[in-house]
Amino acid sequence: MDARLLCFCLAASSALLWPRLPAWPWALLPLVMLLALLTMSGRWRGGVAALCLGLLWMQGSLLLRLGWLDELPAGHAVTIEGTLLRQERAEPDFTRLLLRLDRLGTQQRWPAPLIQISAYRPLPEWPTGSHLILSVALKPAHGLANQAGWDGRRSLLGKGILATGSLRAVMAVTPAPSHWRDRWLEAAERAWQGLATAPLLRALVFGEQGGISREQWDLLRGAGLTHVIAISGQHIAIATERALIMVLLWSLLRQLRRDWPGWRIWLWAFAALVLWDPWALWSAGFWLSFLAVALLLVAGLIWGRPNLWRIQWLMMLGLLPLQLMLFEGVAPLALLLNLLLLPLFALIIIPCGLVAGLLAPLGGAGLLFWLADALLGHVMQLLAWLDAGARLWWPLPAEGALLCIPLLLAFTAWRLPGGRWLLLPSVGLMGLALWPSPERVEISVLDVGQGLSVVISKGERAMIFDTGDRYPGGYNMADAVVLPRLRQRGVRIIDTLIVSHKDRDHAGNRAALLTALPVRRELSSHPFGPLTHPCMAGQTWRWSGVEVAVLWPPQGGWRGPSARNNNSCVLRLAGAGWSLLLPGDIEAPAERELVRRHGAGLASTVLVSAHHGSRTSSTPAFVTAVSPDLVIHSAGFQNRWRFPRPEVVARVEAAGARQWVTGVVGEVRLTAGDKGLDIRVEREHGPWYRRSGAWWKPALWLE
Structure with a gap:
């Protein structure tokens, strides 16, 4: 039995590695035929049959659940009907809605997928379960795609969210009756009102994590305590599907008086969860929890009755590879802090919070909430003090x-x-x-959504051209993309930071980079500070065998129309057999002047399009003068400005150049070799759900 269960689980998990989502009948039919032959020969209980069943289940489930994405009208609003599952207010003017989609246009959807809608406007608080009719712009689940950093699409799929979008209009709302849990939460909020750690209490008691600040999450992550916040509130919250399946399985075994070994229970639980929710395989929490249980079983095999110290050591070592691959960092003090603080949480803070939560509708919860708040406050102060002196979280590359x-x-x-x-x-x-790898110059045009950041690195040193955007809610491209890329390349020093101009999508993370790593020199067309040197046409230097020249702005700056964009720093880099032009956000007037001054001297192998492919840039004369073999448009996926504009795409195509959009293909890496540049595009590699284009569509395995 154990071998068959293992085969089923391995076959199902292989969906994480499939290069394409297999199409019917080319992939499904052979498996069905093989399974039929095994059944006819009486071998339907063997491991091969279990492998076939695992593959068939995942293929059939994914094809059924993803097919509706073909109906989404790209770039156009659509009317949807759905049931509200969660409403999170990140800021006064920003709300995120999680809906179960019941109807898309006029079509009923089954099985009903989950979608996430962002509303950039104030919205009233609707009860959970309310029926909403909305006009939204929907697109298939998408995220940034870089060699380093967070995989947004995998994270969405792990939550079962298959599409995201923005709210255009609220057409109708049928509020659900106030849920007993909502009334309970309101009573608890009145009881803990004014307490410093109220957002943490809300998460511990009710599982509502939206109010926790980024700084608090960082401290909890560095202490290895995020799991405490993540699961504690589920004790009295509505039980999650995965937890409910585990409890039902355990109860069934108890009822049948089965004395199964731990491995068999583990495999049954794994298989049951995959059967109930195939998207669980894409969830980081799923793998962390199952691996943690497996490590407990291993501890029993190694030591028989291991003590807490040995279990903690094994957990830290065993989870470290997965933690590095998923989160790109380690918490070196987590073992010690867990030994010290987990008893405090388990024996006092969580019981006080839960009992207070139960008493909240009846009154008398204030004292217990006050005690939990006082202890939580001291814990957070201790973590802040440790983080200031020793850094609780150490970022490390996934490698x-x-x-x-x-x-x-x-x-x-x-x-x-x-x-x-x-x-x-x-x-x-x-x-x-x-094994050491040869050091080569590598140029990464990063996928930073709607913005620009280019990292030129070799060994422990780098130059950076622009820094990507930073958003009001705290999410920023320094932490999400740029710094993980620098760590992955082993960069310790930024020799030159060039910020082309003041716009936030180019300069938003300037301060973060200046704080994170030593920066020897900063150039910009905007005087950010006393140490910022102006970039001016005529500046040249040599960096790791690369000739760098500043072509624009002229001395004294450009004083014509659109001065901020047209004063962008323009750089040209040249190496053995290759050249790269970085024009920032310059527009037609600056392009005309550059063509007049440099003419054929602008010619470059690779061009990062000016102003993300705006219609105000990439004039015919400029494109002709640069004469690129490759054009990279650094623009967000289905962005509201429709960058790169169709006329720019047509112009580049007419010039005979290949072109990519980072929001579509992800990070573009250019590695300097003896004969020019080796090019690698992130979404041209990896499993099916990371691919560009219609990644959800089935295809032949070798397409």
Whole structure:
């Protein structure tokens, strides 16, 4: 039984690695035929049959759940009807709605998918379960795609969210009767009103995490305590589907008086959750929780009855590779802080909060909430003090997991009886992880949504041209994209930071980069501070074998129309067999002047289009003078300005150049070689759900 369950789970999990979503009948039919042959031969209970069932379940489920995305009208509003599941107010003028989609246009949807709608306007508080009719602009689930940083699309799919959009109009609302939980929460909020840690209490008791600040999340992450906040409130909140399935499975085994080994229960739980919710496989929490339970089972095999210290050590080591791959960082003090603080949470803070939550509608909860608030306040003060002195969270590139895995294998080989044979592959893997790679200049045009950031790096040094955007809610491209990319490349020093001009989508993270890493020199067309040097035409320098020249603005600046955009720094980089032109946000007047001054001297192998492909830039004369082989438009996916504009795309196509949009294809990496540039596009590689274009559409395996 265990082998068959393992085969089913492995086959289902392989969906994370499929290069394409297989189409019927080319992929499904052979599996059905094989399963029929196994049934006819009496071998339908074997491992091969379990593999076929796992593949069939995932293929059929994904095709059924994703097919409706073909009906979304790109760039146009559509009327939807849905049931409100959650409403989060991040700011006074920004609300996020989670809906179960019941009807798209006139079509009923089954199974009803989840969609996430962003409203950039004040909205009233609607009760959970309300029926909404909205006009929205919808697009398939999308996220930034860079070699380093957070995978937004995978995160959305892990929550079962298949499409996102923006609210155009509220057409009708049928409020649901006030839910008993909503009334309970209102009573609790009256009881903890004015307490400093009220957002944390709201999360601990009711599982509502929207009010927790980014700074608080960072401290909890560095202490390894995010799991406490993430699961505690579910004790009296509406039970989640995954937790409910686990409880039902355990209760069934107890009722049947089955004394199953831990591994069998683990495999049954895994299979049951995948059958109920296939999107669980894309959830980081799913893998962290199941791996944590597996490590507890391993601890029992190694030590029999392990003490808490050994379990914590094994948990930290065992979860480290997955943590690095998912979150690109480690919390070195998490082990010690968990040993010190978990008893405080488990014995006092959480029980006080839960009992107070139960008493809230009856009154008398204030004292218990006050005690929990006082202890939580001291905990957060302690974490802030430790973070100021020792940095609780240490960012590390995901590639560190390649070194952690052989170390973990070596530890397992040393402790398990008869496991010494694992030492040989672990040593081999460690050698591959530590094998030095040749240092080459690499240019990354990052996927930063609607904005621009280009990283030119070699070894531990880098130049950066623009920094991407920073948003009012705290989300920013420094933490999400730029800094993870620098860490992944091992960059320790920024030799030159060039901020082309003042616009936020180019300069939004300037201060963050100046704080995060040593910056030897800063150039900009805007005088941000006393240490900012003006960029002016005629400046040149050599960096790691690359010739860098500033072509614009002229000395004294451009004083014509659209001065801020047209004063953008324009750089040209040239190496052996390649050249790159970075024109910032210049528009037609500056382009005409550049053509007049430099003419054929503008010619470059690669052009990052001016102003993200705006119709006010990329004039015919400028494109002809640059004569690029490749044009990269740094623009957001289905952005509201429709960048790059169709006329610009047509103009570049007529010039015979290839062109990519970062919002569509993700990060574009250009590696300097002996014969020019080697080009790698992020969404041309990896599994099906990270691909560009209609990633949800089934295709032949080799297409």
